[in-house]
Amino acid sequence: MERIMPNRLDRAFYKYQDEFEKKAIEVLRSGWYVLGNEVKSFEKEFATFVGAKHCVGLASGLDALWIAFRVLGIGKGDEVIVQGNTYIASVMGITINGATPVFVEPDEYYNIDASKIEEKITSKTKAILVVHLYGQASNMTPIVNLCKKYDLRLVEDCAQAHGAKFEGKQVGTFGDIGCFSFYPSKNLGAFGDAGAIVTNDSEIDKDVRIIRNYGSEKRYYNKVVGANSRLDEIQAGLLRVRLKHLKEMTLEKQEICSRYLTEINNDKILLPRIREGATHIWHQFVIRTNNREDLIKYLDDKGIGTIIHYPIPPHLSEAYSYLNVKEGELPITEEYANTVLSIPLYNGMTKEEITLVVNSINSFMKG
Ligand SMILES: *Cc1c(COP(=O)(O)O)cnc(C)c1O
Numbered sequence: 001m002e003r004i005m006p007n008r009l010d011r012a013f014y015k016y017q018d019e020f021e022k023k024a025i026e027v028l029r030s031g032w033y034v035l036g037n038e039v040k041s042f043e044k045e046f047a048t049f050v051g052a053k054h055c056v057g058l059a060s061g062l063d064a065l066w067i068a069f070r071v072l073g074i075g076k077g078d079e080v081i082v083q084g085n086t087y088i089a090s091v092m093g094i095t096i097n098g099a100t101p102v103f104v105e106p107d108e109y110y111n112i113d114a115s116k117i118e119e120k121i122t123s124k125t126k127a128i129l130v131v132h133l134y135g136q137a138s139n140m141t142p143i144v145n146l147c148k149k150y151d152l153r154l155v156e157d158c159a160q161a162h163g164a165k166f167e168g169k170q171v172g173t174f175g176d177i178g179c180f181s182f183y184p185s186k187n188l189g190a191f192g193d194a195g196a197i198v199t200n201d202s203e204i205d206k207d208v209r210i211i212r213n214y215g216s217e218k219r220y221y222n223k224v225v226g227a228n229s230r231l232d233e234i235q236a237g238l239l240r241v242r243l244k245h246l247k248e249m250t251l252e253k254q255e256i257c258s259r260y261l262t263e264i265n266n267d268k269i270l271l272p273r274i275r276e277g278a279t280h281i282w283h284q285f286v287i288r289t290n291n292r293e294d295l296i297k298y299l300d301d302k303g304i305g306t307i308i309h310y311p312i313p314p315h316l317s318e319a320y321s322y323l324n325v326k327e328g329e330l331p332i333t334e335e336y337a338n339t340v341l342s343i344p345l346y347n348g349m350t351k352e353e354i355t356l357v358v359n360s361i362n363s364f365m366k367g
Pocket of ligand 1: 060061062063086087089090131157159160181182183193194195
């Protein structure tokens, strides 16, 4: 069998090849390449999909995050609460504006532990950034209540969780702003960089539109120092094609993961769990083991690639040494960084590939 990669994007492309190619040619021939009708249509369709009033297409998920904090007026001197075990982009979204991240430990579902947030709230706290990590919706009810109690802004990083729900409500709609990435490997992926914010607040919608285009609403009349975070027509068009198939693509991943959950059986391996009331759209299938190096090598020898999300938590990365959060201060975050492993998961994975992954993990350390 061909080597199994932790992720591959070609299978999903070829499955819908005709539709993608037709759309690409249509956009190429249209003569309009940035912020046009494809972007407008995608924004409408994605807002409808999420169940939000507005969507603004942007150049990346990181832009969605920092622009979110910028329009909320959160920057220097302010603190934003975020989970310790997130992808570093979440933290950069906070610090690009000069705000300070305050890390909270994750729960057993790899999302922020809502019971540990209140003790971190200070007079400087302005917002909570909830990351729906690996595709599972976070425990939103206590978080929404804390935001009300302390008058905090709520921003959601939904880069890994397109369409995930908590108690029937889609992620991205619980607070002020939902931030999405459409980086190619995300569950709703473009063929290059792309991102978006969703919101129910028409002022926020307007402000984000101004910032993404050099701070201008009207061409050459610049109100604020903005950015260039425009979405390309070709990406928006291809995202519209992909969005039409997102439900079935999510179902396919859920079926692969339900096989993993029922068939992987090895006491050296801890499987992911799903919180009651939450849904999981499986951006990653993340297991944990105390024998990670051995397992990586064992699977590699069997032709199976794996990947670690993420080996260095943001507080221990060189980029954030200035925060002075020392090793040992976030023991659960650090333990996860030392033990997590993502096993192969992608649309178009064959039954044989899934079986090989299952059997290989099951035979690990069993002599
Ligand atoms: C991918 C990702 C981002 C950043 O998205 P880009 O489009 O790569 O800028 C932010 N947060 C999380 C949790 C992500 O997984």
